[in-house]
Amino acid sequence: MKIKESFGVKAFRAFDYAFISFLVLICLYPFWHVLMASLSDPYLFLGHAGVLLKPVGFSLEAYKTVLSDVRVYTGFGNTLLYLVMGIPLSLVLTISGAYFMSRKGMFFKTPIILYCLFTMYISGGLIPTYLNLKDLGMTGHRWSVIIPFCLTTYNMIIMRTAFDSVPESLSDAARIDGAGHMTIMFRVMLPVCKATVAVISMYYGMNIWNRWFWEDRLLDSQTKWPLQVVLRSFILEENSNGQVDVFEVATVKYAIIIVALVPVLIVYPMLQKFFTKGVMLGSVKG
Amino acid sequence: MKKSLVSTIKKDLRRNWSLYLVILPVFTFYLLFHYKPIYGALIAFQDYRPAQGFGKNWVGLKHFERFVNNPYFFRLLKNTLTINVAQLVFGFPAPIILALLLNELKSKKFLALSQTFMYLPHFISTVIICSMLLQFCLSDGLFNDILEFFGRPRSSLLQDSGAYVPVYAGSTVWKDFGWGSIIYVAALAGVDSQLYDAASVDGAGKWKQLLHVTLPGIAPTITIKLILSIGNLMSLGYEKTLLLYNETIYDVADIVSTYVYRYGMVGNQYSYASAVGLFNSVVNIILITAANKISRKVSETSLW
Numbered sequence: 232m233k234i235k236e237s238f239g240v241k242a243f244r245a246f247d248y249a250f251i252s253f254l255v256l257i258c259l260y261p262f263w264h265v266l267m268a269s270l271s272d273p274y275l276f277l278g279h280a281g282v283l284l285k286p287v288g289f290s291l292e293a294y295k296t297v298l299s300d301v302r303v304y305t306g307f308g309n310t311l312l313y314l315v316m317g318i319p320l321s322l323v324l325t326i327s328g329a330y331f332m333s334r335k336g337m338f339f340k341t342p343i344i345l346y347c348l349f350t351m352y353i354s355g356g357l358i359p360t361y362l363n364l365k366d367l368g369m370t371g372h373r374w375s376v377i378i379p380f381c382l383t384t385y386n387m388i389i390m391r392t393a394f395d396s397v398p399e400s401l402s403d404a405a406r407i408d409g410a411g412h413m414t415i416m417f418r419v420m421l422p423v424c425k426a427t428v429a430v431i432s433m434y435y436g437m438n439i440w441n442r443w444f445w446e447d448r449l450l451d452s453q454t455k456w457p458l459q460v461v462l463r464s465f466i467l468e469e470n471s472n473g474q475v476d477v478f479e480v481a482t483v484k485y486a487i488i489i490v491a492l493v494p495v496l497i498v499y500p501m502l503q504k505f506f507t508k509g510v511m512l513g514s515v516k517g
Numbered sequence: 518m519k520k521s522l523v524s525t526i527k528k529d530l531r532r533n534w535s536l537y538l539v540i541l542p543v544f545t546f547y548l549l550f551h552y553k554p555i556y557g558a559l560i561a562f563q564d565y566r567p568a569q570g571f572g573k574n575w576v577g578l579k580h581f582e583r584f585v586n587n588p589y590f591f592r593l594l595k596n597t598l599t600i601n602v603a604q605l606v607f608g609f610p611a612p613i614i615l616a617l618l619l620n621e622l623k624s625k626k627f628l629a630l631s632q633t634f635m636y637l638p639h640f641i642s643t644v645i646i647c648s649m650l651l652q653f654c655l656s657d658g659l660f661n662d663i664l665e666f667f668g669r670p671r672s673s674l675l676q677d678s679g680a681y682v683p684v685y686a687g688s689t690v691w692k693d694f695g696w697g698s699i700i701y702v703a704a705l706a707g708v709d710s711q712l713y714d715a716a717s718v719d720g721a722g723k724w725k726q727l728l729h730v731t732l733p734g735i736a737p738t739i740t741i742k743l744i745l746s747i748g749n750l751m752s753l754g755y756e757k758t759l760l761l762y763n764e765t766i767y768d769v770a771d772i773v774s775t776y777v778y779r780y781g782m783v784g785n786q787y788s789y790a791s792a793v794g795l796f797n798s799v800v801n802i803i804l805i806t807a808a809n810k811i812s813r814k815v816s817e818t819s820l821w
Contacts, residue, residue, distance in 0.1 A: 239723075240723060243621070243723070244621065244623070247618050247621050247622060248622070248627070250618060251618060251619065251622065251627075251631050252631070254615070254631075254635060254695075255631050255634045255635060257691070258634050258635050258637060258638055258691070258695060259634055259637070261649055261653070261659075262637075264653075264659055265649055265652070268652075277657065280657070280662045280665065281662045281663075281666065282659075282662070323542075324542060324543055324546060327539045327540065327542060327543055328540065328543040330539060331536055331539050331540040331543070334533075334536055336532075336533070337529060337533045337536055337537070338525060338526055338529035338533075339529070339537070343540060343544065346544070346547060347543070347547055350547060350551040350552075350555075352802075353555060353798075354551065354554070354555065354798070355551075355553075355554025355555045355556075355557055355558045356554070356558055356777070356791060356794035356795060356798060357755070357774070357777050357778060357781060357782070357790075357794055358560075358777065358781035358782070358787055358790045358791040358794060359554040359555070359557035359558045359560065359791055359794075360554045361781070361782055362554075362557055362560070362567075362787060363549075363550070363553050363554040363557050366553075366557075367549065367553075379550045381546075382543065382546050382547075387543075411535070412535050412536065412539065437640065440642065441642035441643065441644070443642075443643075443644050443756075444755075444756055444759075448782065459642055459644040459645075460644075462644050462645065462648060463644050463648070463760070466648045466651060484648070484652055485652065487648075488645060488648050488649060488652075491642075491644075491645055492641070492645060495640060495641060495642075499637060499640055500633065503633055503636060506636075506640075507636070507699060510696075510699045510700060
């Protein structure tokens with residue numbers, strides 16, 4: 232049965248589509264603006280005011296400047312390196328912890344779970360954390376921005392929820408067949424929970440990609456800086472350094488933003504569905 | 518009794534040693550990177566000097582008193598609270614309204630596409646967002662172009678105390694209103710469609726359905742989110758502020774966490790800065806406990 236829609240409902244629906252389109256525009260335009268500014272002629276751009284639907288003039292000067300700076304390449308290289316170093320380590324620890332939490336019958340199971348969960352609510356704070364890292368010698372080296380941040384309790388809980396949802400009969404059957412924990416983990420649990428592993432890998436990856444604060448504080452030399460720190464130094468440095476040609480600078484900053492943005496924009500459409508799924512994984516547990 | 522406990526543990530270790538081996542690295546991680554700094558936070562009660570080491574010169578609440586009697590104390594609380602309240606007032610309802618609007622879309626294609634675009638800002642790093650903001654806020658930047666269009670004079674917005682909070686809170690809302698709607702969209706999908714049918718049979722129009730079916734259906738989700746937000750009213754991370762602020766606007770931009778950062782990590786006043794941080798954590802715990810209690814009384818929904 233189809234109920235005929237009243238005029239009010241129709242009008243509302245039209246408004247709804249228009250308003251959502253407007254919001255989409257608000258979300259996208261800033262990026263478009265930066266892209267168009269980066270492609271603009273630096274001199275003409277300075278004289279332009281208002282929204283940019285296309286570049287004013289056209290110039291790749293800004294990109295030439297950015298791409299001739301070695302820091303951009305070391306930044307990309309380092310971020311990739313940190314991803315390669317960090318994600319596997321994070322997965323090993325997260326999966327170990329989650330696997331332990333999903334087993335039954337250990338005398339110390341509950342105390343250990345509480346021991347991990349407690350840290351979600353209480354932390355030492357910024358300064359004690361910093362002093363602790365210095366105390367542990369976690370400064371200067373590349374591992375010092377990976378190891379201290381490689382395990383997130385929240386991700387471990389998501390993983391544990393997934394392990395818990397695997398029917399017990401599966402791992403029981405494997406155990407009766409003589410499988411040890413390693414076999415159960417790799418042959419039974421992980422294949423069933425592939426999607427969750429993918430989601431938490433992406434959480435960890437996104438975190439590494441976006442991080443800058445500790446990298447900025449703990450690494451001793453520019454050659455170890457990840458992309459975000461390089462980007463920040465670009466933006467700050469040229470603000471305070473009056474020597475640089477002011478006309479060129481105007482678009483160079485837009486270009487470096489685009490350069491840092493492009494990898495995310497390429498990967499995003501492919502990964503968006505997984506992330507959306509991840510939100511629901513997390514919220515089930517509450 | 519004691520003997521049986523020991524033998525239970527022995528038996529447990531013998532049977533489950535491999536599982537304990539699996540958890541050992543995780544256990545060590547938490548010990549080194551979580552529990553050690555929690556213990557280290559005790560320097561808030563000391564006059565800590567790196568050369569003398571930890572655990573000397575206990576001074577009780579000296580640093581807390583210094584902070585509370587500090588001329589900036591109320592400014593820091595006010596700024597932290599103002600930014601959070603601004604983000605809450607605009608950022609909290611936005612995803613709910615968006616979810617309700619998305620829920621009324623008929624075209625699945627349009628829905629999926631608009632969601633993809635509106636989630637995008639969430640994935641952009643704070644450094645990129647703030648770099649863009651720094652450009653847009655320049656006196657010849659995009660925001661000023663728009664302000665000029667509406668007849669406002671140009672100014673460098675991040676040098677302007679009046680513009681800082683709108684820029685900060687506005688960009689936070691912009692970044693997360695789309696992403697935040699996911700959880701409400703899911704909650705809306707979980708509302709029993711028979712309820713809508715029943716309501717419309719009873720003569721309820723769209724508006725009545727919204728009030729009596731939709732909103733009650735997602736009320737628990739809203740409550741939980743609200744408790745979390747209220748509990749976080751005094752906690753505001755330093756990262757975005759460090760990227761955006763400058764000395765000329767400390768009067769509105771400086772917040773507790775950036776104050777901790779400046780005194781502790783830049784000024785090396787470790788004990789004092791730790792005390793300020795600890796003070797803030799205690800306030801946060803009180804807030805979230807209070808919010809939880811009130812919510813349990815009022816709506817029977819609570820975090821714990």
